[in-house]
Amino acid sequence: MGPMITSVPGVSKALGLGGWAxxxxxPVPWLTSDTTLTLLGxxxxxxxxxxxxxxxxxxxxHLQGILRTNVGRCFSLHQRVHFLKTDAYxxxxxxxxxxxxxxxxxxxxxxxxxxxxxxxRLERPPPGAIFRPxxxxxxxxxHTDLFLQALFLRPxxxxxxxxxxxxxxxxxxxLAFPTRAFLHCFTDTPAPMSFFQRxxxxxxxxxxxxxxxxxxxxxxxxxxxxxIYSLLLTPEFVPGHMExxxxxxxxxxxxxxARFLPPPIRESxxxxxxxLLFTRDRCHNIDPxxxxxxxxxxxxxxxxxxxxxxxxxxxxxxxxxQSTLQSLGCVGNLSSWIRGDVGQLPxxxxxxxxxxxxxxxxxxxxQRRRLLTIxxxxxxxxxxxxxxxFSH
Ligand SMILES: [Zn+2]
Numbered sequence: 001m002g003p004m005i006t007s008v009p010g011v012s013k014a015l016g017l018g019g020w021a022x023x024x025x026x027p028v029p030w031l032t033s034d035t036t037l038t039l040l041g042x043x044x045x046x047x048x049x050x051x052x053x054x055x056x057x058x059x060x061x062h063l064q065g066i067l068r069t070n071v072g073r074c075f076s077l078h079q080r081v082h083f084l085k086t087d088a089y090x091x092x093x094x095x096x097x098x099x100x101x102x103x104x105x106x107x108x109x110x111x112x113x114x115x116x117x118x119x120x121r122l123e124r125p126p127p128g129a130i131f132r133p134x135x136x137x138x139x140x141x142x143h144t145d146l147f148l149q150a151l152f153l154r155p156x157x158x159x160x161x162x163x164x165x166x167x168x169x170x171x172x173x174x175l176a177f178p179t180r181a182f183l184h185c186f187t188d189t190p191a192p193m194s195f196f197q198r199x200x201x202x203x204x205x206x207x208x209x210x211x212x213x214x215x216x217x218x219x220x221x222x223x224x225x226x227x228i229y230s231l232l233l234t235p236e237f238v239p240g241h242m243e244x245x246x247x248x249x250x251x252x253x254x255x256x257x258a259r260f261l262p263p264p265i266r267e268s269x270x271x272x273x274x275x276l277l278f279t280r281d282r283c284h285n286i287d288p289x290x291x292x293x294x295x296x297x298x299x300x301x302x303x304x305x306x307x308x309x310x311x312x313x314x315x316x317x318x319x320x321x322q323s324t325l326q327s328l329g330c331v332g333n334l335s336s337w338i339r340g341d342v343g344q345l346p347x348x349x350x351x352x353x354x355x356x357x358x359x360x361x362x363x364x365x366x367q368r369r370r371l372l373t374i375x376x377x378x379x380x381x382x383x384x385x386x387x388x389x390f391s392h
Pocket of ligand 1: 294295297298306312313
């Protein structure tokens, strides 16, 4: 340190250490290198492996803390998804762009998320419906593992394929040889080859690149995180229980129109259409001691269908619904209408809203063990459509 300081006259004075002449001791300890370096809130150590495991463990603890604090809040399913994506995931989204998420951490993050999303519910929609977009009848929930893979992969793939930079040179050093066939990044110049063992985080990127583009798929342009994520997520549409049971219904219109419904009403319709309303027949399937018979008419099992349109106790109500929907131009039958398939009406039509309000109120009044009235439906239907004129 001494010679370095004295190489320029006056430096030791400028550093506040006093004059150099005849000094035998210095008021500073020997310089030691830190074991960690904190950059943008992430504390890196000399080993990427150690850094990755430590940071993801901390991120999991942080996420679990947030979820524990918020699990008691009165959220609907869609609100829980929104909360997870916007609030709870903000930290792991940040880390996910810098460090690869080890598969074991991804599994733990996913299970913490799932536990929060389904808190207090016994049944869940099929996995397809969880990750599907809302316009296809899903919850648009993130697939944690694939989402984090896409986050980490985007800057790496974009750097490898992007314009000449220092980062691109370094990445090509590690990634060029094994990816040259499918990334087509060395058509113009001969490839610099890597003969050395690649660092762990580069191996992760390489595995993901191979999995994504190694089967003949060409990289989209521009290469956004959203595009990579949708490539990773199975693109094919997997039909749920209801779609398989009633393939003739216009499911596309049912799901697409649902997003125009007010959130609480939409939630009930989502649960009804995914066969998730906790009716007596479902309780009976889970616990045989529960009597499946409808406690209003005592004639048939209380299925969701029976509750909505089959129960003789509610006959006047169903007859009113049927005639109102007919007068609004619905084509088909009541059992299709109740699912939201009302024919060629616009997505924002009053008829679609009426059906959803009917399902929502039927379920809510059933929970409170009282009978629904026509006036109640009319009131909620009209108040859910502000600024719109009605003939009924
Ligand atoms: Zn009944």
